[in-house]
Amino acid sequence: MLDRASTWRRFAIFVMTAGVMFGALAIGQGKQGVTLALGAISTVEFVADRSITVVDEAATDDARQVAREAVDPVLRTDGSVEGEVRSRISEVLDEVEAIVIDSPPVISVAPLPDEPDPTTTTSSSTTAPDVDTSTTTTTTIPVEPPTASVTGQVFLDVGEESDLVFDEGIDVALVGIDVTVVGADGFWTTVSSGADGSFTADDVMVDGPVIVAIDLEDPGLPESLVISSANQRQDLEGAGSDLASEPFVFRANVVPAEAAQANLLGAYPDLDLATAATLVDVAQEDIVRIARGRSPQLSQIEARALDAAGDALEGGIEESEVPAVRAQIRQSATTRLVIIDGQPDEAASAAAADLAGVFLMANRVEDEALFLDQQDAAAELVPDVEVEYSPGELIVGIGEEITQPALAAIDGLDLNRPDPVGYGALAVLSAVLVAMIFAYLARFRPGFWASDRRVSLLGLILVLAALAIRGVELASGAFGDYSDVVGYALPAAGFGFMISIVFDARIAVLAALALGTMAGVVFGDAGFVIYGALSTVAPVPVVSAISNNADQRRAIVMTGLASAVIAFATAWFFVTPETAAEAFSSRVLVATALAALMGWVSSIIGIFLVEILQGIFDVTTSLRLLELVDRNHRALQVLQEEAWGTFNHSLMVGTLADRAARSIGANPLLARAAAYYHDLGKTENPMYFIENQFGVTNPHDQLTPEESAGIIRSHVTDGMRLARKYGLPSEVAEGILSHHGDGIMRYFYETARERFGDENVNVEDFRHIGHKPRSQEMAILMMADALEGATRAIFTDEDPTPDRIAEVVEQIVSEKVRDGQLSESALTLGQLTTVKASFTEALVGHYHHRIPYPNFPEAHDAGPAIEAGAVPVAAEQVEEVEGTVE
Numbered sequence: 001m002l003d004r005a006s007t008w009r010r011f012a013i014f015v016m017t018a019g020v021m022f023g024a025l026a027i028g029q030g031k032q033g034v035t036l037a038l039g040a041i042s043t044v045e046f047v048a049d050r051s052i053t054v055v056d057e058a059a060t061d062d063a064r065q066v067a068r069e070a071v072d073p074v075l076r077t078d079g080s081v082e083g084e085v086r087s088r089i090s091e092v093l094d095e096v097e098a099i100v101i102d103s104p105p106v107i108s109v110a111p112l113p114d115e116p117d118p119t120t121t122t123s124s125s126t127t128a129p130d131v132d133t134s135t136t137t138t139t140t141i142p143v144e145p146p147t148a149s150v151t152g153q154v155f156l157d158v159g160e161e162s163d164l165v166f167d168e169g170i171d172v173a174l175v176g177i178d179v180t181v182v183g184a185d186g187f188w189t190t191v192s193s194g195a196d197g198s199f200t201a202d203d204v205m206v207d208g209p210v211i212v213a214i215d216l217e218d219p220g221l222p223e224s225l226v227i228s229s230a231n232q233r234q235d236l237e238g239a240g241s242d243l244a245s246e247p248f249v250f251r252a253n254v255v256p257a258e259a260a261q262a263n264l265l266g267a268y269p270d271l272d273l274a275t276a277a278t279l280v281d282v283a284q285e286d287i288v289r290i291a292r293g294r295s296p297q298l299s300q301i302e303a304r305a306l307d308a309a310g311d312a313l314e315g316g317i318e319e320s321e322v323p324a325v326r327a328q329i330r331q332s333a334t335t336r337l338v339i340i341d342g343q344p345d346e347a348a349s350a351a352a353a354d355l356a357g358v359f360l361m362a363n364r365v366e367d368e369a370l371f372l373d374q375q376d377a378a379a380e381l382v383p384d385v386e387v388e389y390s391p392g393e394l395i396v397g398i399g400e401e402i403t404q405p406a407l408a409a410i411d412g413l414d415l416n417r418p419d420p421v422g423y424g425a426l427a428v429l430s431a432v433l434v435a436m437i438f439a440y441l442a443r444f445r446p447g448f449w450a451s452d453r454r455v456s457l458l459g460l461i462l463v464l465a466a467l468a469i470r471g472v473e474l475a476s477g478a479f480g481d482y483s484d485v486v487g488y489a490l491p492a493a494g495f496g497f498m499i500s501i502v503f504d505a506r507i508a509v510l511a512a513l514a515l516g517t518m519a520g521v522v523f524g525d526a527g528f529v530i531y532g533a534l535s536t537v538a539p540v541p542v543v544s545a546i547s548n549n550a551d552q553r554r555a556i557v558m559t560g561l562a563s564a565v566i567a568f569a570t571a572w573f574f575v576t577p578e579t580a581a582e583a584f585s586s587r588v589l590v591a592t593a594l595a596a597l598m599g600w601v602s603s604i605i606g607i608f609l610v611e612i613l614q615g616i617f618d619v620t621t622s623l624r625l626l627e628l629v630d631r632n633h634r635a636l637q638v639l640q641e642e643a644w645g646t647f648n649h650s651l652m653v654g655t656l657a658d659r660a661a662r663s664i665g666a667n668p669l670l671a672r673a674a675a676y677y678h679d680l681g682k683t684e685n686p687m688y689f690i691e692n693q694f695g696v697t698n699p700h701d702q703l704t705p706e707e708s709a710g711i712i713r714s715h716v717t718d719g720m721r722l723a724r725k726y727g728l729p730s731e732v733a734e735g736i737l738s739h740h741g742d743g744i745m746r747y748f749y750e751t752a753r754e755r756f757g758d759e760n761v762n763v764e765d766f767r768h769i770g771h772k773p774r775s776q777e778m779a780i781l782m783m784a785d786a787l788e789g790a791t792r793a794i795f796t797d798e799d800p801t802p803d804r805i806a807e808v809v810e811q812i813v814s815e816k817v818r819d820g821q822l823s824e825s826a827l828t829l830g831q832l833t834t835v836k837a838s839f840t841e842a843l844v845g846h847y848h849h850r851i852p853y854p855n856f857p858e859a860h861d862a863g864p865a866i867e868a869g870a871v872p873v874a875a876e877q878v879e880e881v882e883g884t885v886e
Contacts, residue, residue: 009452014438017459022430024466025521026423027474036416038407041483042396046406046415048389054408059385067382068375074367075318081363082313086306088359092268093279093302099263100283101224102255107232112213116186148206150181150236152245154193154214156225156252156291172291173197174225174250178218184208190215204243210236212245224287226253252287260284270358278351282340289341297340297348304338304352309360319362326357429521433514434462440510447775448507453617457502458511460613465495465515469532473522487528488567488591490519493559494602496536500543501610501621512536527574531566535595538562539603546622552607560599567595620731625669628676628732629654635680635726642683645691649788650676656784656842661777663838664831671777674735677728678781681719681736685711691792705752709745709766716740716769738778739785740768741821772824779825780835786812787839791847800847806840813839 036042156172173196181189183205191199204210213233215221227250236243255263260280265271279301286296312325333353337344387405389395395415396406410416437458441449448454468491476486492515499508516533520526539562542555571591607623614621627633631640640647654675661671679689686692688699688711700708719736749766773779790812791805798804813836816822827835 006450006452010438010442010449010455013452013455013459014434017462018431018434020463021434021466021518022427024463024470025430025518026426027470036402036407036410038402038404040402042400042402043398045397046395046410048391048393048395048409048413049415050391050413051389052409052412053386053388054405054412055384056387056405058404060382063385064379064382067378071371071375071378074371074374075316075364076367076370077316078363078365081361082310085309085313085359085361089305089309089355090302092271092355092359093298095267096264096279096283097286097298099267100254100260100280100287102253104223104253105226107216107227110233112180112182112188112211112233113186115182115188118187145185145205146207147183147203148242150201150204150206150210150212150243150245151198152179152212152248153196153198154179154248154250155197156250156288158252158288172288174291175293177221177248178215179248180211180213180215182211182213184210206241206243210243212236214248222290224253225250225291227251252284254284254287257281257284268358272350272354274347275351275354278347282348294341300338300340301348301352301355304336304349305355308332308336308353308356312356312360313363316364317360317362318364321364322360322362326360329353329357329360426521429517433517434459437462437510437514445506448503453619454503457613457617457619458499458507461495461499461502462511462514465492465511466518468495469515469518469522482587482590485571485587485591486594487519487523487525488531488571489594489598490515490528490532490535491598491602491605492519492532492535493538493563493599494606497539497543497555497559497603498606498610499536500540501546501607501623502614502619505540505544508540509537525574527570531570531595534566534570535563535599538566538599546626552623556600556603556607559603560596563599564592564596568592614729615727618730620670620729622669624729625673625732628673628728629669633726635722635728636676638683638722639677639680643679643686643689643692645694646679646682646686646689649691649792650679652846653678653781653784653788655846656788656839657777657780659842660780660784660835660838663834664776664827666776666780670731671780673732674739674777674781675784677719677723677732678735678739678785679715679719680722681715681717683722684715684718688712689715691789705748705755706765709748712745712748713769734775734778735781737770738773739782740770741772741782741816741819742770743768743819743821772821774824776825776827776831779822779827782821783813783816783835784839786816787843791843795847800843802840802844805843805847809836809839809843 154174154177156174158172173193175193175195175197177193177197177199179191179193179199179201181191181201181204183189184207185205187205189201189204191201193199211233214227216227216232227248231246231249234245236245254260257277257280260283261273261276264276264280265273279298282298282301286298289296308329312329317325330350330353333349334346336349336353337346338348338352339345340348387409389409395409396402438449438455441455441458472486472489472491476483479486492512495515496508496512499511512533515536516529519532520529522528539555539559542558546552546555568588568591571588610621610623613619614624630636636647639650654672657671657675658668660666661668682689682692687696688708690698703711716736720733723733723736744763745766745768749761749763752761752766773782787809791800791808794808795804813832817832822832
């Protein structure tokens with residue numbers, strides 16, 4: 001019986017499961033069994049019960065689209081285009097000025113000497129005698145050093161041998177060029193060339209070498225001019241008179257005309273070749289013009305090009321008009337001449353026209369926003385196209401496509417109104433269905449009913465099934481002519497797969513009735529009721545046989561095939577009789593294919609969901625148990641590495657527990673998994689347990705009974721901590737808590753009584769941490785654990801005959817019964833007898849005799865085979881290790 005709190009929890013689970021199931025099934029329900037969707041085929045006849053006028057939205061949209069297309073595009077002048085055209089023309093001419101100038105040559109000359117500090121200089125002097133009658137004195141007379149003027153000239157060479165020959169062909173004086181003169185005393189004098197290109201440096205000390213040089217780092221020196229390295233610095237020898245330097249000759253630093261033209265056309269390939277040649281020539285000639293103080297003429301071409309482009313854009317140009325306007329600009333070049341150096345220049349005029357034409361763009365563009373506004377205005381003037389239905393007029397017949405006007409009329413007349421009675425009946429049906437399932441669990445599966453997690457998980461799976469069934473029904477309208485067989489895409493096989501793995505076959509059969517009922521409620525078709533129930537049960541036989549990954553894959557394949565067979569038979573029987581033979585066969589094949597595909601897909605998804613749900617709800621499934629009994633599991637690897645003797649002991653206990661569980665119909669996988677991990681805590685202090693003591697003294701000999709008992713007790717708490725660390729499910733970890741029950745470690749307890757007396761010993765200090773086994777599997781584990789330890793110790797010295805083995809089994813099991821350790825396990829006396837027989841058979845097989853081999857050592861001829869790692873121990877030491885009470 002459940003306590004009050006548990007009863008309320010079950011009621012809450014019932015309410016939530018029934019409520020959510022009703023909500024899932026009620027989606028789209030109550031429409032007289034008809035799902036109305038635009039373009040779907042109606043299965044019901046709808047007739048107007050009164051007049052109604054509805055809008056034919058498709059026809060209205062078509063009429064308004066025609067009105068939109070009749071509106072002419074709206075154009076506007078884009079003021080930014082002229083600015084962009086002007087910018088691109090100016091950009092070309094700026095590029096021309098840069099292209100014609102060559103990179104400056106590298107000139108290597110000796111640096112000028114550093115200028116001395118004026119405060120440390122001295123002047124020359126002479127000494128003259130001054131005669132006196134009494135003494136002789138010396139007078140120093142200063143002598144000024146010789147100074148003179150240094151002159152020279154700076155000019156641009158445009159003669160016949162220069163790189164640029166232009167106009168008069170005479171050299172051009174360069175004005176404002178800085179010249180540095182270094183006197184014989186090292187002091188610098190900087191002068192600039194005058195209007196005639198000459199310069200004069202006065203008061204230069206000339207009683208030694210004098211240097212005259214052009215400062216090439218002078219920012220005022222034009223980049224378009226270059227001087228030769230031989231001429232940049234001149235060393236003069238002073239002779240006390242005026243000095244004249246050689247003329248400083250510059251030349252134009254320009255790229256050859258052909259190369260400059262090629263560079264320009266590479267950057268602007270749309271330019272005419274003659275235009276490129278003209279622009280390069282004028283730009284190079286501007287270097288001389290600027291040197292002579294004249295205005296550069298490239299700007300004249302730019303001005304004429306900008307004027308031509310501006311005049312063309314002033315009236316607006318559409319995209320289609322651009323080629324014609326470009327031709328007009330080029331034709332007008334002969335009438336709008338460019339003036340170069342005061343003379344009309346046809347080549348410059350043609351270049352200006354070509355520039356304007358190349359970069360001309362349309363500035364009359366569509367006003368998209370205004371155009372759309374005018375289209376919308378035109379569309380709004382078109383009235384709605386209406387369809388009128390009179391009373392008694394057929395709106396849509398059976399088998400006809402539901403059009404938009406028909407759907408609007410049905411909704412407007414409320415001909416497909418919901419049925420409140422249907423919703424009420426659905427709510428009652430959902431509650432009854434869940435109540436019957438829960439009643440069965442409470443009456444016939446009390447262990448299942450006592451688990452909040454299992455009941456909640458079953459409720460969740462039922463809700464997911466309801467949602468899946470309703471989802472398939474809602475999607476059926478998208479399958480057109482095959483919408484009546486889409487119900488065979490129900491993922492019922494996947495839910496049967498899940499329930500069989502998570503719970504068991506009986507729960508799966510119970511769930512099959514629920515899924516079949518829900519399919520009938522949603523689809524209203526008896527065929528889907530049968531298919532839903534049978535396909536849910538289909539995985540049960542194959543899932544129950546899963547013991548490895550190959551079995552799992554085989555179960556998925558078989559589930560899909562079984563679903564296909566069920567669907568084929570059901571669709572063949574329930575398909576609409578009026579359907580033509582060809583359509584009939586195609587529907588059956590589609591139903592079969594859908595069932596097979598969904599059987600495979602839903603089974604795979606079901607396994608994925610099981611992996612998630614078993615962790616969330618802490619439910620132990622057969623798949624999870626298979627993972628746990630795999631010896632490659634991390635926890636078993638740790639047990640094997642840290643406590644080899646305990647590992648072997650656990651494997652033997654697992655073998656005994658598995659066989660005993662199978663003999664009474666308990667869960668053998670759970671019994672084996674719990675046995676493998678029940679002593680996991682011994683990995684923390686392995687040497688304090690006899691099975692791990694190989695060739696060493698027993699450390700308990702150095703401890704008090706209380707200290708030894710504390711270490712033995714701790715392997716339970718350590719085991720639970722490690723179980724959480726390695727993610728062991730609670731049902732498996734239960735074996736750690738209950739394999740000793742709450743029994744007393746009698747060996748240490750009696751030792752303490754002998755040493756300290758009864759009044760000084762607290763029996764609770766020697767009681768195992770844990771509780772009595774509460775399931776058949778855990779009770780079997782307790783007995784198998786005690787038996788393995790006892791037989792290992794006893795049959796080290798005794799002959800393990802079948803009778804003696806049966807006697808030990810009876811002794812160990814009877815002691816557990818007398819101590820009350822099995823009182824909460826639900827084992828019956830009949831089952832206990834079967835378990836003892838199973839233990840005896842397993843141990844007899846384990847301790848079998850071997851045939852002696854000639855010439856082998858006597859150790860191999862005597863008695864039973866002793867398992868590797870076993871050491872002789874006294875019988876009373878068994879309880880020290882395993883808690884066995886003799």
